[in-house]
Amino acid sequence: MSADEDKYPAESGRRRFVKGVVGGAGLAAVGTTGAVGINSATQSPGSGGGSTTAMAIENTAGPAPRGMPQIPVEIDDEGYLKGVWPEVKEVDQGGRTIEVAQTDMGGQTYSSEWFQYCGVESYQGIVPSYESDNYFRSDSGPAYDWQSEELEGGDRLNVDMFENYEEWGNGVGQAGLGKPATGRWRSEDTENTIPIQVIRSPIIEDIANGNTDAEQSIVDWLSASTQKGFIAWLNKCTHFCCVPGYKQTQSSASFGGEDGVYCACHQSVYDPFSIVQTLFVARPRPD
Ligand code: FES
Structure with a gap:
C-alpha cells in the first residue's frame, strides 16, 4: 500500500504551498503562508501537534506542500x-502537559513532532517514550x-x-552525488513501519564542513x-503520503527528478541536497 488512509484534505485547486526558506524575511513569509494551511486537526483532542518548524529536504516540484523532515x-x-x-x-501545551521528545541541536529545535503527519502521528514508534x-x-x-x-x-x-x-x-541521472539506502526506523515489534531514506553524499559533507556558500544557519544545522x-x-x-525514492526510476527524468527524490504518485520532487526550514501544522498524537 503506497498511501495512508489518513490524508491531507483534498486539494482545493489552489496550491497549498507552505515551503519555507531560511532567514528572517523568509521565515516571516512562511509564518503568514502557514496560517492558511491550518486545518481542523489542531482542534482535535490528543497529544502535541500544532504549529511546528522542521528542517526538511526541499520540495522543488509537484504538488507536495513542503519538504520531508530530516532525521x-x-x-x-x-x-x-x-x-x-x-x-x-514534559511540556505545557494549551493548558495540558504532554510528552515530547525534543532537543536543541545546531541552532534548531529538533522534535518528535516533525514526524506527526500522514498518519505517522499514530505510529507506536513516534510515541516519545517508545x-x-x-x-x-x-x-x-x-x-x-x-x-x-x-x-x-x-x-x-x-x-x-x-x-x-x-x-x-545506478544509471538514473548523474553518478557521484551520493549513495542511497532505504530502510525503517523505530519500527521493530510495532504494527507500523516508519519508512526512511539515507544518502551518504559528498555534497552534504561539503555543506556541513562549511565548504560551500550555504547560509551559516544551514551549515550549523547540517554539521x-x-x-x-x-x-x-x-x-x-x-x-x-506515498513513499518516494531517490534514483529509483528512469521515468523520474521526465519530471526533472532523476537526481532528486521523486514521488511517482503525483510527480513531486525533493532535493536532498537543499535543506530548508518548513512550517506546518503537526497532527496531535491520538490519546
Ligand atoms: S503523494 Fe502525491 S506527489 Fe507524493
Whole structure:
C-alpha cells in the first residue's frame, strides 16, 4: 500500500504551498503562508501537534506542500547508523502537559513532532517514550541492487557499506552525488513501519564542513544533524503520503527528478541536497 488512509484534505485547486526558506524575511513569509494551511486537526483532542518548524529536504516540484523532515544521524562505535531520538520532556501545551521528545541541536529545535503527519502521528514508534535502539535498518525490498545483494530486511546500515559513495551511480541521472539506502526506523515489534531514506553524499559533507556558500544557519544545522556525509529523512511524501525514492526510476527524468527524490504518485520532487526550514501544522498524537 503506497498511501495512508489518513490524508491531507483534498486539494482545493489552489496550491497549498507552505515551503519555507531560511532567514528572517523568509521565515516571516512562511509564518503568514502557514496560517492558511491550518486545518481542523489542531482542534482535535490528543497529544502535541500544532504549529511546528522542521528542517526538511526541499520540495522543488509537484504538488507536495513542503519538504520531508530530516532525521538527525548519529554513528555508533562500530559504524552503525542511528537516528537521533531526543530525550523525552514534559511540556505545557494549551493548558495540558504532554510528552515530547525534543532537543536543541545546531541552532534548531529538533522534535518528535516533525514526524506527526500522514498518519505517522499514530505510529507506536513516534510515541516519545517508545523504547527503541534507534538503528536504521534495511527494508525488505530495497530498490537498489547493491542493497538487495548485501542486505536482508532488518539488517542495520553501516558506514562500511557506503565506501564508494563518491562514485556510486545506478544509471538514473548523474553518478557521484551520493549513495542511497532505504530502510525503517523505530519500527521493530510495532504494527507500523516508519519508512526512511539515507544518502551518504559528498555534497552534504561539503555543506556541513562549511565548504560551500550555504547560509551559516544551514551549515550549523547540517554539521549537527549529519555525520560523514550521511543525511536521513522520514520518507513520506507531504502531498498524499506515498513513499518516494531517490534514483529509483528512469521515468523520474521526465519530471526533472532523476537526481532528486521523486514521488511517482503525483510527480513531486525533493532535493536532498537543499535543506530548508518548513512550517506546518503537526497532527496531535491520538490519546
Ligand atoms: S503523494 Fe502525491 S506527489 Fe507524493
